[in-house]
Structures are given as C-alpha cells and as structure tokens.
Amino acid sequence: MNKYAVIGNPVHHSISPMIHGQFSKEFGLEISYEKILSPINGFQDTVKKFIDSNGQGFNITLPFKIQAHNLSKSLTPNAKAAGAVNAIKIKDNTLIGENTDGNGLVNDFTNNLNQSLKGKEILIIGAGGATQGILKPILDCNPEKILLANRTKEKSLKLASKFLKYGKVCGFGLDQIKAKPVDIVINATSASIDGNIPNIPNGVVEGALCYDLMYGRETPFMKWANENSARKVSDGLGMLVEQAALSFSFWLEKNPQTKPVIELVRAKGD
Numbered sequence: 591m592n593k594y595a596v597i598g599n600p601v602h603h604s605i606s607p608m609i610h611g612q613f614s615k616e617f618g619l620e621i622s623y624e625k626i627l628s629p630i631n632g633f634q635d636t637v638k639k640f641i642d643s644n645g646q647g648f649n650i651t652l653p654f655k656i657q658a659h660n661l662s663k664s665l666t667p668n669a670k671a672a673g674a675v676n677a678i679k680i681k682d683n684t685l686i687g688e689n690t691d692g693n694g695l696v697n698d699f700t701n702n703l704n705q706s707l708k709g710k711e712i713l714i715i716g717a718g719g720a721t722q723g724i725l726k727p728i729l730d731c732n733p734e735k736i737l738l739a740n741r742t743k744e745k746s747l748k749l750a751s752k753f754l755k756y757g758k759v760c761g762f763g764l765d766q767i768k769a770k771p772v773d774i775v776i777n778a779t780s781a782s783i784d785g786n787i788p789n790i791p792n793g794v795v796e797g798a799l800c801y802d803l804m805y806g807r808e809t810p811f812m813k814w815a816n817e818n819s820a821r822k823v824s825d826g827l828g829m830l831v832e833q834a835a836l837s838f839s840f841w842l843e844k845n846p847q848t849k850p851v852i853e854l855v856r857a858k859g860d
C-alpha cells in the first residue's frame with residue numbers, strides 16, 4: 591500500500607487525511623495517509639523514520655516548510671521561488687520538494703470562485719511563509735499589480751524586491767494602505783487564528799473579492815469585509831483542497847476532483 595503523511599507541529603487539527611482518503615476513493619486506490627507530529631527540533635529525524643518505513647511522499651505544514659525546502663535534494667520552480675516546500679516526493683531515496691500552496695490558491699480563484707486574476711489590482715496583507723508560496727503563482731497570472739502590505743514593513747519590502755523579477759509587486763507597511771478600493775484583498779496573515787483583524791482601512795475592501803487564507807468558519811476578517819461592502823468573501827478551504835489535489839497529482843500523477851470534496855468538508859462543518 592502506498593504510504594503518505596502530513597508532518598507538522600501541531601498537526602492534530604489537520605483534515606488532510608480525510609481529503610486524501612476521498613481523492614484515493616475516486617480512483618479506487620488504497621493508500622494510507624497519516625498525521626505525524628514531529629518534535630519542533632526533530633523534523634529531520636521524523637522524515638528519516640518516515641522514509642525508512644517505506645513512505646512515498648508527505649505534506650509539510652507549520653512550522654517546517656522552510657526546513658523541508660532545505661532538506662530537499664531537488665526543487666520544482668515553484669518551491670525554488672517560494673523558498674518553502676509543502677509537498678515532498680520520495681524517489682530512489684531522494685527528496686523532491688514542491689510548493690502547491692500558490693497554485694492551490696490560484697485554482698480556487700479560477701475554478702471555484704470564477705475569479706480571474708489577470709489585469710487585477712491585488713492587495714496581499716502579510717509577508718510570512720504563506721505569502722512566499724503564493725506570490726509567484728499569482729504573478730504568473732499577470733495581475734495588473736500586487737500591493738504587498740505587512741505589519742513589519744521590512745519583510746514586505748524584502749519579499750517585494752525578491753519577487754519583482756516575476757511581475758509588478760510593491761511592498762509597504764500596513765499603515766500605508768490607502769482607503770481606495772482594489773479588486774481583490776487576500777488576508778495572508780495569521781491574525782484570524784487569534785481572533786484579530788489586520789489594521790487596514792475599511793475603504794479598501796469596498797466592492798472587492800476578499801479572501802482569508804484561514805478556513806473552517808467565518809473569520810473576523812471575513813465578517814469585517816462583509817460589513818464593509820465587499821463584493822464576495824471566501825475562506826481558504828478551497829485552497830486547502832486544491833493544494834492537496836496538486837500534491838496528490840505530484841505523487842500519483844492523477845488529478846482528483848476537488849468540488850465534491852470541498853462540498854463534503856463544508857457539509858461536515860470541519
């Protein structure tokens with residue numbers, strides 16, 4: 591039986607086993623997909639044990655995506671640009687690193703939300719690991735420009751200059767966001783986890799599609815965007831399922847359907 595996993599700390603909340611279980615059912619495949627809690631200082635050992643147990647591939651979640659990048663023997667273009675890896679394929683005992691987060695987000699926009707990114711002005715709030723993963727795939731869709739705002743301004747300036755070679759991206763501090771509407775606002779901060787909203791002006795979300803990378807319920811950002819006349823509001827569940835589908839096809843060269851799985855997870859209320 592093919593053996594896969596997600597490695598993180600914490601990892602108990604992950605619904606990836608359920609998602610990959612649904613994907614494999616579609617193709618009549620029997621795979622195992624487990625959650626592995628790695629000690630914070632023991633990622634490399636955890637990976638070694640998994641390889642020794644005949645594992646074929648794994649996803650990586652917080653806080654190990656950069657270590658996974660550094661551990662990979664070869665990298666796909668997306669993983670190289672992101673400097674972070676969320677999916678690894680084990681081939682001939684060698685680790686191949688991929689980052690499916692960004693294309694997962696793009697697929698959610700285009701396939702599930704029917705929202706093209708081409709020619710759009712996009713404000714991304716946050717300059718952490720998730721933003722590193724989504725910048726190149728979004729820029730590959732030829733938006734008009736990306737405005738990249740972060741609480742710690744130096745981080746958005748640094749990321750913007752790193753990704754400038756892929757398209758128009760401009761970095762600045764949260765306090766410099768103008769109260770002028772844009773087409774799309776993506777909350778890529780972790781503020782929602784603590785029940786907070788990034789401190790940004792109301793006017794920017796008016797008429798915009800507002801997307802919170804966090805998923806599972808109406809986040810404070812989504813509630814605030816709805817109250818401030820956003821055109822459409824979404825959480826990041828579609829991205830989660832789409833990035834899982836891209837991981838599945840990276841490992842098994844099969845493209846699973848995502849819509850039924852998104853609907854199933856919503857119906858279960860996970």
Ligand code: NAP
Pocket residue numbers: 652691715716717718719720721740741742745778779780781782783786787788789803804805826827829830831833
């Ligand atoms: P991270 O590397 O820890 O970065 C956190 C970012 O949030 C930083 O830019 C930080 O700003 C900012 N931030 C935190 N609290 C804030 C606040 N109260 N106000 C303003 N900014 C704040 O985290 P990450 O890996 O990028 O993850 C970000 C989010 O994306 C998490 O909610 C994660 O669950 C989600 N995510 C979802 C998916 C999916 O499939 N849907 C995939 C990946 C990640 P400073 O730099 O100033 O500290």
